[in-house]
Amino acid sequence: MSLHPHPVIDVRGEIKLGQFLKLAGLVEDGAEARVAVQSGDVLVNGEPETRRGHRLADGDVVVVDLPAGEAGAVVRLVAGR
Template structure:
């Protein structure tokens, strides 16, 4: 199942997006998830918290997918 997460601007950073999606309550938790290699962007592992995401990108964590909308 895929959940759409609305963003206000044309771009959002991965760390910000995860917080918007309700994943990881704090920046530290989000940083740890990314550093541990648990986050995929468009099917590829991503370890950069500052990775730019655009509408249509898919972020996956623990079998849950979130689309930038």
């Protein structure tokens, strides 16, 4: 059983918030990611994050407040090239 109510998304190397939102399927595209982040609708570990370029760390919990409800995912950094 997971400790998080959100799915865990494997990421190779480092990833920025805007990229992760798209990878995890929390937004449709980069434009939607930009709007969500700039609007203050994205939380990283429970804190608002307004920088799309914010680098995420292993275990970060990313949540987006969408019109249809809250959606989120957990970052899991994995080794690889």
